[in-house]
Amino acid sequence: MIQVQKFWDGLSILYDGMVRQFLFTGEGEALLVDTGFAHSQVLAAVRTVTDAPVKVILTHADPDHAGGLGDFGEAWLHEKDWPLVKGNVKLHPLQEGDVFTCGDYRLETIEIPGHTYGSVAFVDWAKKLLLPGDSVQKEGPIYLFGAHRNVGLYVESERKLLDRAAEFETILPCHHACPIGPEWIGRNLEDAVALKAGQLPSAPEPGMPCRTYRGRWTQFYSTEEDIRR
């Protein structure tokens, strides 16, 4: 069951206890960031807020973010994540600098590959708002295992966000605590650098094909193979 919370005027947060979506609304228009799991019924939750046509943009295409895409039919997604999308949906390319407006909001796309090769963040500079998908989180665990992830690129992308961290006040992650402050960018980066350098203690994660690596601030799900890639 999805809970719908009005966060700011024209911005609602949808949350099923596992993953969030972000719904922007304006006069006769709506912009949705991510679509949840296939079974989450995000469209029904959107319809409790607005009857307007909904444009969908995706932070990345893991199944908890793009699973519900079939109910919407089309979306803007970075082409490097297109192979992860299942089913018959119309995809539009998404790249650095692409801008989406809705009501009062103006979201600019920033490419941040690593969590997936096609991961992006959306930023409203005027509102000092960052939607980082899964790439910035309070504590994690952040998923960095499997063929469609890259730890080295993740480190570079966190550095790219850190360069502009002073311009963010509010970060809305898809998992765990929300909202969080921009200090988590540097914390996730510090721990990811240590992960890449092989410096984090780890233990097998029961029931998952990976290990849990514990940084000072952040946990990661990863493997030795993923770290070396």
Ligand SMILES: [Zn+2]
């Ligand atoms: Zn996720």
